[in-house]
Structure formats: C-alpha cells, structure tokens
Amino acid sequence: MASIVLQRTNQKMPLVGFGLWKVTNETCADTVFNAIKAGYRLFDGAGDYGNEKEAGDGIKRAIDAGLVKREDLFITSKLWNTFHAKDHVKQLAQYQLKLWGLEYFDLFLVHFPISLQYVDPAHRFPPGWTGDDGKVHLQNTPFQETWTAMEGLVDEGLTKNIGVSNTTGSLLLDILRYARYVPQVAQVELHPYLTQEPFLELARTLGIAVTAYSSFGPQGWVELGMGKNLTLLMEHTEITSVASKYGKTPAQVLLRWATQQGLAVIPKSNSETRLLENLDCVEFNLEEADIKAISSLNKNLRLNNPAEIDPHLAIFA
Numbered sequence: 001m002a003s004i005v006l007q008r009t010n011q012k013m014p015l016v017g018f019g020l021w022k023v024t025n026e027t028c029a030d031t032v033f034n035a036i037k038a039g040y041r042l043f044d045g046a047g048d049y050g051n052e053k054e055a056g057d058g059i060k061r062a063i064d065a066g067l068v069k070r071e072d073l074f075i076t077s078k079l080w081n082t083f084h085a086k087d088h089v090k091q092l093a094q095y096q097l098k099l100w101g102l103e104y105f106d107l108f109l110v111h112f113p114i115s116l117q118y119v120d121p122a123h124r125f126p127p128g129w130t131g132d133d134g135k136v137h138l139q140n141t142p143f144q145e146t147w148t149a150m151e152g153l154v155d156e157g158l159t160k161n162i163g164v165s166n167t168t169g170s171l172l173l174d175i176l177r178y179a180r181y182v183p184q185v186a187q188v189e190l191h192p193y194l195t196q197e198p199f200l201e202l203a204r205t206l207g208i209a210v211t212a213y214s215s216f217g218p219q220g221w222v223e224l225g226m227g228k229n230l231t232l233l234m235e236h237t238e239i240t241s242v243a244s245k246y247g248k249t250p251a252q253v254l255l256r257w258a259t260q261q262g263l264a265v266i267p268k269s270n271s272e273t274r275l276l277e278n279l280d281c282v283e284f285n286l287e288e289a290d291i292k293a294i295s296s297l298n299k300n301l302r303l304n305n306p307a308e309i310d311p312h313l314a315i316f317a
C-alpha cells in the first residue's frame with residue numbers, strides 16, 4: 001500500500017485512508033468493517049465526530065474475523081478544543097482510547113489551535129464549540145502547554161505519533177521552538193480551490209507529512225449549507241476533462257492531484273463502489289501540466305473556518 005514514512009518513528013502512514021466525519025452512529029461499525037474488507041487500513045476519527053465507539057466496534061469485528069491485526073491498521077484521532085489544559089490531554093486520550101477499545105493510537109492530532117473552556121465528558125461528549133448557553137467560551141491555555149502534554153502521550157505509549165490540524169506555518173514554527181517531538185503530521189484543508197503551496201513548501205522543508213482533508217472541496221460541505229454558490233469540483237470542466245482524458249472519475253483525479261504531490265488523503269464515502277473507487281486512486285499518474293492546470297483553480301477558499309462561528313476564533317486571519 002502506498003504510504004508516507006513519518007519522521008522520528010519511521011512508521012508508514014497509508015497515502016489513502018478513510019475519513020469518519022459525519023459517518024452516522026447507526027452505520028459506522030458496518031462502514032468501518034466494510035472499508036477494512038475493501039482494503040482501507042487508515043481511519044481518521046476524532047472525539048468531535050461522536051462515533052469513536054462504533055468505529056472501534058467495526059475494527060474489533062474485522063480483527064475477530066481475521067481480516068487484519070491491530071498492527072496492520074493506522075488509527076488517527078484528535079483532541080478537541082475543550083481539552084487543551086495539561087491535566088485534560090491525557091484524561092481525554094485515555095477516554096477516547098477506551099471508546100475505540102484500543103491500547104494506542106497511531107496518530108493523535110490537536111484538532112484546532114483553539115483552547116475552549118473544559119467540559120466534563122460525563123456532562124456532554126462530544127462537547128462541540130459552545131457551552132450550555134450556546135456561546136463560545138475561550139480558555140487561556142497556551143499551545144506550548146498542550147503540545148508538551150501531547151509529547152507525554154508518546155512517552156506513555158498512548159499514541160505513536162502526534163501532530164496538529166488546522167494549522168498555519170506560524171504555529172508550526174512556534175512549536176519547533178519548544179518541541180521535544182516535532183509534529184509528524186499536519187492535517188489541513190486542501191483541495192484545488194485551496195492549494196496552500198507556501199504551507200506545503202514549509203512542511204516539506206521541516207519534514208512534516210501533510211494530510212489533505214476535504215479533497216473534494218465543497219462536496220462534503222454542501223449538506224451543511226456551505227459552498228452552495230460554488231461550482232462543485234467534481235462538476236468543474238477542468239476536472240471532468242482531465243478525468244475523461246485518463247479514463248478515471250473526477251473523484252479519482254482530485255485524489256491523485258493530492259497524492260501525486262506527496263499528500264495523504266482521507267476521503268469519506270458510505271457507498272461501497274465509491275469506497276473502492278477512492279482507494280484505487282494511486283494506480284495512474286497525471287501529467288505535470290494537468291496538475292498545474294488543476295492547481296490554477298485555486299481561489300484560497302476555506303470551507304472550514306471557525307471565524308464563522310465566532311470572530312474570536314479567526315485562526316486563519
């Protein structure tokens with residue numbers, strides 16, 4: 001399976017994985033089981049997705065059925081914003097591992113560089129963006145405190161690799177000033193409408209692997225009422241014409257555009273045909289000119305921007 005070798009551990013992270021956001025609790029165990037059967041080995045979860053227990057059930061079923069061993073899988077989860085304080089990082093990693101039924105994560109990411117007031121998981125989990133009053137409550141935890149606690153998770157064997165998500169270059173550079181363990185992965189929104197070349201160049205220079213999320217651009221956001229006025233990438237003539245040139249689907253072209261640039265991808269689909277189609281996206285190569293033409297669609301369009309929830313959360317400003 002095509003993969004990226006992560007710095008420090010030399011662990012192989014599959015280039016194509018399966019994203020668990022918006023996979024419903026009712027279907028999640030079956031979806032994960034079927035995805036493993038189809039050949040997926042990386043699952044991208046998060047406390048915030050609220051389906052870790054069901055994802056873990058799907059994994060257990062696949063292991064019990066002899067389809068895979070734990071060590072064949074690469075499981076990612078993420079620390080939510082309300083757990084950034086040093087005492088909460090380990091508490092939550094343990095809580096989430098228990099939900100999954102796992103002893104360790106392969107990768108644990110800080111979901112956003114945003115610290116919000118603690119919410120006891122016994123009260124509400126996942127806690128979401130706002131308190132019981134429907135308002136956003138910031139908490140003054142400096143990122144260094146969170147990162148140092150994340151490093152502690154590695155020392156204690158709760159995760160093999162650590163990283164950050166929804167980050168910009170300035171945060172990566174700041175972490176390097178105090179890190180014992182440099183982030184091994186940065187997971188960021190990246191698609192032909194948001195190509196982020198300068199960020200990629202920095203990550204390459206620092207040896208940090210990049211996972212691109214929302215590879216299909218607005219596709220996964222339309223159901224949330226966002227990006228409706230945009231041409232869907234899968235329907236864009238630039239993408240459809242490249243797809244017919246190679247005899248591939250627009251989804252495969254979008255995923256190959258990313259993977260050929262060395263990025264990992266984590267598309268999500270509930271359909272069995274699309275599961276296979278997405279996994280099978282590394283078996284052809286786009287010509288350099290086609291990659292460039294697709295990149296020229298860039299409009300710096302960010303779909304996942306917390307500033308839209310509250311202006312205090314404008315991490316990309």
Ligand code: NAD
Nearest residue numbers: 019020021044165213214215216219220251267268269274
């Ligand atoms: P995506 O780009 O994977 O798009 C999903 C949409 O595309 C769904 O509507 C799906 O039905 C459709 N689709 C999937 N395969 C298709 C195919 N072959 N043909 C046609 N349509 C297809 O979107 P996403 O959910 O935004 O991102 C994927 C994953 O990235 C998430 O599940 C999650 O794991 C991760 N993610 C992370 C963050 C973060 O903050 N770190 C944010 C968003 C997503």
